[in-house]
Every structure is written in C-alpha cells, then in structure tokens.
Amino acid sequence: MWVVPEAEIAGLMTPEAAFDAVEAVFAAMASGEAYNFPVVREAIGHEDALYGFKGGFDKSALNLGLKAGGYWPNNQKRDLINHQSTVFLFDPDTGRVSAAVGGNLLTALRTAAASAVSIKHLAPEEARVLGMIGAGHQSAFQMRAAARVGQFERVIGWNPHPEMLIRLADTAAEIGLPFEAVELPRLGAEADVIISITSAFEPLLMDGHVKGRTHIAAMGTDTRGKQELDPALVARARLFTDEIAQSLSIGEFQHASAAGNISNSDVTAIGRVITGDHEGRGDAEITIFDGTGVGLQDLAVAGAVVELARQQGKAVKVEI
Template identity: 40%
Template sequence: MLPTTDLTPGGLLHVAEERTAELVDEELALEAARAAFAATVDGTVFPSVSVHGSDPRNRFSLKPAASATHAGVKIGSHWPDNPRHGLPCHHSTLLLFDQTIGRIAAVLEVGTANAYRTAAADALAVDLLARPDAGTLAVFGTGHQAAYDVRAVSRVRPIRHVLVVGRDRSRAERMAATLAAGGRDATAVDADEACARADVIVTVTNATTDSPPLFPADRVRPGTHISCMGADAPGKRELDPALFPRARVFCDLPEQARGMGECRNAPEGTPLTPLGEVLTGRAEGRAGHDDITVFDSSGIGLQDLYLGLALLRRMGVTL
C-alpha cells in the first residue's frame, strides 16, 4: 500500500514507520500524553486487551480509544524471536476510523513513536509525582525502551546521574557506556546500590511472577518515586508487593491496573489514584518530601489516539 493523502470517504491514508519515526520527538509525545491523561478525567476510557498469537510466546495487545471527535485502536505486538530476522521485538500499528462511515481512514505504523509515547507517560508521572530536586535516576532494564525513558525523564527533572541495572551485567555495562557516550553520567550498578542512591526508579523489564521482584521493598528510600512501565499484561510483575503499603499509588486506569498492571499484585484494597486526576488538580500527588510514590503504567488507548492525531497534524493532515 502506497502512502496517500486521499481522505475522501472510503479513502485510506497510510503513514509508514519511517515517516512517523521522523516526525515524533519528546516534546510532541509529552504534549500528547498530557492531553490524553487530561481526557481520562471526564471522557470514556476503554480497557486494553492482551492476547497471544498462534505461538503463545508471541503477544499482542489491543488498546481502543474514543474522544469526542475521533476513535481508533492501537495494536502492539511483541514477537521475541524477531531479532533473528533483523527486526525489533516490539512493533505497533494505529488504526483511525472515518467517523462518518466506520471504515479505517488512516493506518499509522508507530513502532518508534510508541517508544516515545511510553516514555512520555513515564515523564509525565515523574513531573507530577517526583521531588522537584530529583537528580539520580535508576533504570531497571536494558532493552529497547530503557534509553527512551532515560531521555524523557531527564527532560522533566535535573537528572545528573543514571544508574543502570540489568539481569545481565554485561548488557547493563554496555547500556551505561552508550548513555555515557551521549554525555550522561551513567554507571552499571546492582539493585541494592541503585535503590540506595536513586531519587527516581524506572522499571522497564519483561519480569514475570515466576521470578523474584526486581528489588526488595525495604531497599526503597523515603521520598523515592517509582515508575513501573513493564507490567502491562497478566503474569508480569516487577515490584515487591510489600512496597504498596508504604507507597501512594497512581495509575492510568484503576480497573485495568488491578487486572493486568503492576497493581494486580498489590494487596486488596490498595487505593489507586488516576494520574489524570493529579494532572487536572482533582487529586493530590506527592503530599510530602518523604512520600514514596508509585506510578503503574499499563497503557491506555487514549495515549495512542492523541499521539497519532498529533503526528498527523505535524504532517498537515486533519481527519
């Protein structure tokens, strides 16, 4: 299918991965995230669906969304054997409807843009919940997404030191070296040192309930903010459940967080505050210097819808 700008009824716009990757940046993604989370307060938010392909190791999710003017669905896939084919494990495709006739009006390949989108949700949570003087960031995870989150968080806080933690120490050292080559003070450390030094912790792994939590709850210092970006499907877990009673917990969508997010592993009755309510001033974020705050991000379709529309506007296209 060739890219086209035919937007007549029944026409179809196709925007290839290379084009959306050129268009996206941290500023556009963060502004789209702000708009999406603000829209969660008074609008309808549909829960995501996580399923698997014919091979159960191949996972994909569907994240539907509708605003007052637009609707669509993002399909995000994780095919772990893709590196054998020279392809990334993750990819995403956004479908936008023609609201008049119900057909697909636009198809956007948004693999790279999705990494910006996820990191933008992390940055928004850090901006709303972390201490203003937070200067040390610990990132647990050495995969594709981690570097995007480091860049995004560094835009909203004066991050001076980045601590990299990975199950494979050599991969953590390589990532730290890459970050250092880009001008950051980055070091590979173990989980204990990361928790002892970090003002902000970002977890962006594929950890599951079959393995121990990434770090014990009692290692987390008072005043730390934690963004949990990896637990976005049933069976995933990054945090020690014992951390929740010590923390104030925020999420994108409470019912989804309890069903497929990190909060699925939280004690029953754990209060969850939607991040959109903090953004719009309807709920309190950090209440004190020593608060431990946790943001559980399982991802909502409004993020994808608003990002896709922002990409089209940057192209000069209005659906």
C-alpha cells in the same frame, strides 16, 4: 484513508510533542472526555508472543481507534524490535477508517512520555539521581524523556544481562550524564527516581531496597502475571496509574490487589493530578506510577502525527 509509514515517524513526532499529547489525554481521561475500551491481550502460543488490541475514544480531540500489536520476544533473531504494532484511526462521525499509522516508534515515544509525565508531577523536587532497571530497546527512550523533565546529575542502572548495560551507558553519555552500573540494593537506596522497564514476571525491586523519598515508574510489559515490584513496596507507596482497572488486572498493581494489600480506592488516575483535582505526592515518602499503556495514548500521538504528515506531504492517501 491516510497511511503514515513507520519510516516517516521519526521525522514527524518529537519527544516533546509526544509528552504534550500524552499529558493532554491523561487530563481528558480524568475529566471524562476520553475513555478506553477493554483491552484484549493474549499469549498466542507461537513464538512466545503476546498479541492484542487497545482502543478508545477521546471526545475532546475526536480521536477514535485502536492499536493492534504486541510483544515478540524472539524478534532479535530477525533483526526486529520486540514490540510491533500499528495504529488505526476512524472517523467518529461516520465510522470509516481514516488512517493507518506505523506504531513501533510511536509506542516507544508515548511510553517514555507517560513516565516523564509522572516524573514531572510526582517526583521529589530534590531528585538528582535517576535509576534505570532494564536495558532493552525502550530504556533509551525512557532515559531521554526523564532527562528532559528532571534535573538529574547522574544515572545508575541494573539489568539482568549486564552485557546490555552499554545501551544505558551510551544513552547517558549522549545526554551528558555520568553512568554507573550498580546492584539493585544500591540502586534502590541511592536513586530518587526509578524507572523499571522490563518484561519480568517476578519482582526485581524489593521493599527493602528503596530508601528515602522516591518516585518509581513501573513501565514494563503489562499482561496477566507481569511483576517488577515487590507487592510490599507497592503496599507502602502512594499509587498512581493511567487506567485504574487496567493496572489492577494486567498491570503492576495486580499482585498487591489480589493479595488484598490494596483496593481500587488506593490507586489514583494521574490525570487527576494533572488537572489539579489531587495533590499528587503530598507528604508521601514513595510514589509509584504504573504505566499500563492505554489505547488513548496511542490514538493521541497517532492523531498528531497524521496531521503533521498531511501538512508535510508525508502521508499517503489510499482508497479502500
């Protein structure tokens, strides 16, 4: 078994490589070459943590495995990030474990890559203003990834704890874009692309906030009850996701679905847009991509990083 420690990931996996891996696996899902296993995700009754497993099999890339981990909201007191995970890969020919890979940075990179894929394929061509809702650890990855695929001229942002907005301001400065903190009604009215990356359980962005041609990437923590967007906003948008069943059960579209405002047929897998099987935005005023975070994304980036680590002598071989 190969072990790739968390400390080695930053020197191996680039945002560009993560984007390519995620875009490819979304296409493989749409073509039927890859599929996800049912997700296990539960509140464990300790430290307010959510813990679970996401896995799948990509026949085209021969990636089989799972990611184990979750969300520990109190980790700041321990000087740790809230999301903690490890990816395990298995040999699809024999069933033997083939690799254990640190999953924290990979999760951040693949999550940001997913929203960037949605921006590439669904954002209005004229998009110039990026709106950020949330200023946690993941927000910086999201902004950098969006800037790589979009032609943004400025960034506006909101966070329930304004003192955290310095992260957005610093990240915008790093990529050479002006940043302004605004309230949500103004963010919804001015932003052409909106990334929401929070752990909210009540809607933040309301239907009345969003004006004009807009693409929204709802990328916050997914579990039963999570909610970042007003169901009325969801109901009037053209909807896309990584995994339809997951989005309707634990993702952003669960509330509109439960209320009967949307059905399964109203949601399209983004892989169909990537493969050219769906027109994507078309003439829609608002598009929403619900990034629920599928196990296949984790396997794709982990598989890529294992190969790089072996080539560069950064993987440790362990006999089990």
